[in-house]
Amino acid sequence: MAALPQRARIVVVGGGVIGTSVAYHLTQLGETDVVLLEQGRLSGGTTWHAAGLVGQLRASESGTRLVQYSVQLYAELEARTGLSAGYRQCGGVTVARTPERMTQLRRTAASADAYGLECELLTPDEAAQRYPVMRTDDLVGAIWLPGDGKANPTDLTTALAKGARTGGARIHEGVRVTGVRTERGRVTGVVTDQGDVECEVVVNCAGQWAAAVGAMANVTVPLHSAEHFYVVTEAIEGVHPDLPVLRDPDGYTYFKEEVGGLVVGGFEPQAKPWVSPYEIPYPFEFSLLGEDWEHFSILMNNALLRIPALETTGIRKFYNGPESFTPDNHFLLGPAPGLNGFYVGAGFNSVGIASAGGAGRALAEWVVAGEPTSDLLAVDLRRFARFNADVPWLRARVGEVLGLHYEVPWPNREMTTARPFRRSPVHHLHEADRAVFGSRMGWERVNVFAPEGEQPVIEYAWGKQNWLPWSAAEQTATRTGVCVFDQTSFSKYRVSGPDAVAALQWLCTADVDVPVGRAVYTGLLNARGTYESDLTVTRVAPEEFLLVSSAATTVRDLDHLRRHTPAGLDVRYDDITTSLAVFGVMGPHARDLLARLTDADLSDAGFAFGTSRELDLGHARVRATRITYVGELGWELYVPVELAVGVYQAFTAHDDVVRGGYYAIESLRLEKGYRAFGRELTPDFSPVEAGLLFACKLRTDVDFLGREALERLRAEGPARRLVSFVVDDPEAMLWGGELVLLDGEPVGQVTSAAWGATLGACVGLAYVRTPVAEAGYTVDVGGDVHPVSVSTKPLYDPASERVRGPANG
Missing domain, CATH: 3.30.9.10 (D-Amino Acid Oxidase, subunit A, domain 2)
Structure with missing residues (x-):
């Protein structure tokens, strides 16, 4: 057996089907200084006893493309390597x-x-x-x-390993990794039972052992067997x-x-x-x-x-x-936040054989390019936080997750195990008001409130579910009166330092060098000019900004910001999510409600849209930002957690104030055509397709990450365009993911859909092939085809007159 090398550029830990696929694809990309370490023998761990099913169709386009590549690779491996993967396309x-x-x-x-x-x-x-x-x-x-089809897991692993060796990779069996060396925030090597290997990159493909290998580098890998x-x-x-x-x-x-x-x-x-x-x-690889x-x-x-x-x-x-x-039934792929050079490919939830080819290529590309080349949001390791690796929490969750493979995938289905977990300061008040809770990034969030006499439960169905009238009432209150939403789960970051402006100007699509007290909507792009996040940036001091993003993206956002900040800049990023509660006060009477609690000038002249400032609200000092995600006059209030209960009770003490949940927010934002990250805005789409070039500083000479690619995409024109739609039949119920047809031919897919009480039918957003036609669109709703009306402008209040309020201040 060859001696273990003292150095390699890349070390892959784990010789199952995932590790060998990553090694194979690294060599295909020209990386020849690769060492793969397997503690037992190749195809050990989970691989050897996998059933070998290869089903191509997944819940998303990106997931489907990934497995389609696996199928293509497995069929070609024998020609490429001389060894068969045992793949048979049997249907x-x-x-x-x-x-x-x-x-x-x-x-x-x-x-x-x-x-x-x-x-x-x-x-x-x-x-x-x-x-x-x-x-x-x-x-x-x-x-x-x-x-x-089906593949033979051991044959597949052996063929991939041979291909990796042919490409220059060195594979060492019987070598157990016992530690990971790091220095100043990056990987420097691995420790094994046969000596150390210095390296620049570690790819953790250790299967069930991936959590333990991650712990060696203080990296969270949330999985449980x-x-x-x-x-x-x-x-x-x-x-x-x-x-x-x-x-x-x-x-x-x-x-x-x-x-x-x-x-x-x-x-x-x-x-x-x-x-x-x-x-x-240990050992357990073939047990x-x-x-x-x-x-x-x-x-x-x-x-x-x-x-x-x-x-x-x-x-x-x-x-x-x-x-x-894993906690959500999707596997783990990508870089570890906070540690450069450490990547993970693990937790494959019984779909490792089908996914190995595509996942191995995607992770290898990520290592080589420094960022993914397609939309991998659903499997990105950074969708989880440290608390997601808590063993008792994981143990409670895994019993439910395995069963999800064959459960009916009800729209808006919520996990039931390991809950409740993270809670807003006013969670107990929501419980008393019969809230129906959902969960996001561990946060318990109100989906909808059940009225008196109704049980606060969701009755799942493909058609209209039991809570729809409750949400419709909340929507109507937001459009006609005032509704208060608890949005504490928002991710909140403080960006500060002498170079905070310079850093954010590079990272953000919009011009954020604005006066103190202004809030700006912006995207964060990658070098390909496609979305990595979208958020609001508020300048709270000359050298300090408040960034507000979605609940699910805390870890990922902060990692993106830190990784892509130009070297040498003096800037600091702090997660302050849990220090502030957030309440949205929305509706044409929002100004009236706030005026009962503050003497501040809330008129358009005194508090214009996009303005953010601190004010006294009752007995509390809060930050109020004039902004909206529902298309009505409104403010988001950022409240110190210790004052949150008092502020919330001050709002809800008034009989004309309605409490609202996230189901209503979803419907309202779709009537208005507002985009959401992870659905309309993904690493597969740019501001060109999404219709958000107005949020990009292309008219300035200020450079930003992705600008060059974005300008090229704008010149080429979009192949797909995001459109708003409303279904002609008010009885049809859409949930997102439906097929869009033009004159009977597939042309796109719905990204988001919900029941819009204001328009009296389901509304949504969809990407369709360009050019956008004036008529002839339909959607396939569970086999029933319904005509839809399509527009590139918002269906509700296209001129945004409602955002200014009924009397314009």
């Missing part, structure tokens, strides 16, 4: 037992159309033709995805190598051919968490846990229902191989 059948599941499958088929992926709706009889050994008399329907079960049966008549992969999500089960028999596995509704990620035994037929019974009983031949078929092997899961 996939997914069946529905209930009308609700069939609605989901129709939405899935529409998404496939949006992404250019072949998908066919099937009747039960047609499904039986694709999968003859299946019982179908209890089915409503099915879908057929001919591009789906759960026991995961499947059996392999004896041969069954009619089962052959080209039999499709079968998924029966209503029965929590999947089926894959193996040596004439079936792999029968699934995702039970309530999983069994395994040990803490810091207590995994299994004990059989648990009692826990497996829900899967086996459903399998017997779907495949009657199993009643008389023997079992060859019971596999109980633990796998790691």
